[in-house]
Amino acid sequence: MIGYVMFGSNNIKESTNFYDLVLSHLDIIKVEIDDKYVGYASNKNPEKVIFYITKPYNNETATFGNGTMLAFRAKSNIIVDQCHAAALNKGAVNEGFPGLRDGYGNTYYSYFRDLDNNKICIYSDN
Numbered sequence: 001m002i003g004y005v006m007f008g009s010n011n012i013k014e015s016t017n018f019y020d021l022v023l024s025h026l027d028i029i030k031v032e033i034d035d036k037y038v039g040y041a042s043n044k045n046p047e048k049v050i051f052y053i054t055k056p057y058n059n060e061t062a063t064f065g066n067g068t069m070l071a072f073r074a075k076s077n078i079i080v081d082q083c084h085a086a087a088l089n090k091g092a093v094n095e096g097f098p099g100l101r102d103g104y105g106n107t108y109y110s111y112f113r114d115l116d117n118n119k120i121c122i123y124s125d126n
Helices: 012-024 077-089
Strands: 005-008 028-033 037-042 049-054 069-073 093-100 108-113 119-124
Touching: 012 028, 012 037, 012 049, 012 077, 028 049, 077 093, 077 108, 077 119
Parallel strands: 005 049, 069 119
Antiparallel strands: 028 037, 037 049, 093 108, 108 119
């Protein structure tokens, strides 16, 4: 079982603004704030942080993982659309517009890269 996910960021302020908007559509809220990291949790379980953005602890430049992706489940296809649009409006790079994918059934996916080039998927099984 995964406890939480952490992404490095080279600009915590910009990343916080980005994820505040994108994750708000998924009922995920900012619950921990520090000058070196920010933690997010479900608004139904705010004491359980599931996602952090942080400055790398070794003080090196934050980089993305090749082949690494984080997927957030949305409650509906409309929310997938909203998250994708919010991400692109905040400067994300499109990696796949919202929609169904051949060979993946009725699951609705969207993909983008955040401000530090981490790959994110937002999807809905509904």
